[in-house]
Amino acid sequence: VSGTPEWASEVKRLARERNATILAHNYQLPEIQDVADHVGDSLALSRIAAEASEDTIVFCGVHFMAETAKILSPTKTVLIPDARAGCSLADSITADDLRAWKADYPDAVVVSYVNTTAEVKALTDICCTSSNAVDVVASVDPDRDVLFLPDQFLGAHVKRITGRKNLHIWAGECHVHAGINGDELTAQAMSHPDAELFVHPECGCATSALYLAGEGAFPADRVHILSTGGMIDAARVAKSKQVLVATEVGMLHQLRKAAPGIDFQAVNDRASCKYMKMITPAALLRCLIEGKDEVHVDPEIAKAASKSVQRMIEIGT
Ligand code: 13P
Ligand code: SF4
Numbered sequence: 380v381s382g383t384p385e386w387a388s389e390v391k392r393l394a395r396e397r398n399a400t401i402l403a404h405n406y407q408l409p410e411i412q413d414v415a416d417h418v419g420d421s422l423a424l425s426r427i428a429a430e431a432s433e434d435t436i437v438f439c440g441v442h443f444m445a446e447t448a449k450i451l452s453p454t455k456t457v458l459i460p461d462a463r464a465g466c467s468l469a470d471s472i473t474a475d476d477l478r479a480w481k482a483d484y485p486d487a488v489v490v491s492y493v494n495t496t497a498e499v500k501a502l503t504d505i506c507c508t509s510s511n512a513v514d515v516v517a518s519v520d521p522d523r524d525v526l527f528l529p530d531q532f533l534g535a536h537v538k539r540i541t542g543r544k545n546l547h548i549w550a551g552e553c554h555v556h557a558g559i560n561g562d563e564l565t566a567q568a569m570s571h572p573d574a575e576l577f578v579h580p581e582c583g584c585a586t587s588a589l590y591l592a593g594e595g596a597f598p599a600d601r602v603h604i605l606s607t608g609g610m611i612d613a614a615r616v617a618k619s620k621q622v623l624v625a626t627e628v629g630m631l632h633q634l635r636k637a638a639p640g641i642d643f644q645a646v647n648d649r650a651s652c653k654y655m656k657m658i659t660p661a662a663l664l665r666c667l668i669e670g671k672d673e674v675h676v677d678p679e680i681a682k683a684a685s686k687s688v689q690r691m692i693e694i695g696t
Contacts, residue, residue: 381661382408382409382660386664387410387414390663391414397435397670398433398434399433399458400427400436401417401663402415402419402427402428402436402439403418404419404440404441404655405419405607405611405629405630405633406440406628406630407440407629408629408659411663412632412633414663418633420508420509420607421444421447421494421509421607425447425448425451425508425688425692426692428448428451428452431452431455433455434455435457436452436455436456436458437458438458438459439460440655441465441469441655442469442674443466443495445457445458445674446496447500448674449674449676450681450688451685451689453681453685456670457674458666458670458674459658460657460666461659462672463654463657466654468553469494469529471529471551472499473496473498473499474499474502477489477502481502481526484524487523487524487525488504488520488525488526489502489504489505489525489528490503490504490507490519490526490527491505491507491527491528491529491687492528493506493507493508494529497677497684498680499528500683500684500688501683501684501687502683503684504687504690505694506688506690508606508691509533509579509581509605510606510609511691512533512580513536514694516537516543521545522545523545524546525546526549527549528551529551530549530551531552532557532581532583533580534546535548536604537580552583553581556583556626557581558649558650559583559646560647563646563647564578564582564623564625567623571621571623571644573620574621574623575602575618575619575621576601576623576646577610577622577634578605578625579604579605579606579610579625580604580606607626607633610624611633611637614634614637614641617638617641620640621644622634622641623644623645623646624644624646626650627650627651627655628645628648628651629651629652
């Protein structure tokens with residue numbers, strides 16, 4: 380079945396039959412991206428899910444993304460081809476952890492990255508993604524404390540840009556991005572002196588990239604800290620012939636499509652998210668045939684979570 384033209388036309392036929400739209404995150408396998416109706420970053424896909432006119436959303440991504448789609452469209456059927464596709468970052472904070480943290484800062488505004496469970500979103504004031512995290516934090520009254528969770532590297536990036544001293548950051552991380560380390564990035568950047576660098580803010584190396592630029596090790600305009608969607612926009616206007624990409628390797632597929640004249644290379648070609656890759660061509664086909672796995676969110680939790688998610692999709696680009 381895998382990724383053949385017959386597979387693709389069967390997927391499209393079954394999707395039409397179910398009145399379903401297929402959404403795929405930028406980290407999905409190339410054949411999944413190519414068969415999807417929409418490919419994008421977390422924020423773009425949330426917006427599309429919220430406005431979809433179809434009865435069913437088939438979410439090719441990880442579980443929290445499908446859950447977010449269900450929160451935004453509670454009356455629609457939301458399917459994920461494999462419900463075991465989790466996220467190590469979302470697992471780094473539980474609702475009980477957050478309750479305890481909020482008790483220490485009762486007046487704080489809670490800003491949660493969208494990579495969290497529905498229960499955590501329900502205890503959150505505003506959600507954000509990597510593309511609007513800075514705008515979301517900047518929208519909060521400067522005198523209020525902010526609890527930012529769960530990603531420590533994205534939190535450090537937001538703190539650097541906004542200059543907020545009252546931003547408290549949870550110590551979570553994504554195992555894939557944390558594994559793209561500063562030494563690797565430095566070595567690659569030094570051996571490819573003409574290449575630009577696209578770095579996702581979840582990366583452990585984002586701080587060292589900026590530090591090296593600040594130290595004059597390479598020009599500051601070579602380094603771009605970007606969400607996955609931001610990388611596509613930047614690729615379309617990039618001037619250099621080569622770009623080093625520090626994020627999950629699935630990203631290279633859309634980048635190469637967006638700017639075929641540029642040589643995109645992964646800073647770490649082992650940076651593959653095993654959860655994203657659970658959405659195989661066979662799993663997508665099974666999902667459309669059997670209508671499984673269906674994503675459910677407790678209605679009370681969904682109601683509370685939808686406020687914070689709604690605010691996220693209203694803020695920023
Ligand atoms: P964005 O699509 O928001 O850039 O995020 C990436 C991510 O790590 C999702 O797992
Ligand atoms: Fe989660 Fe990291 Fe995988 Fe993204 S790449 S889904 S943050 S584990």
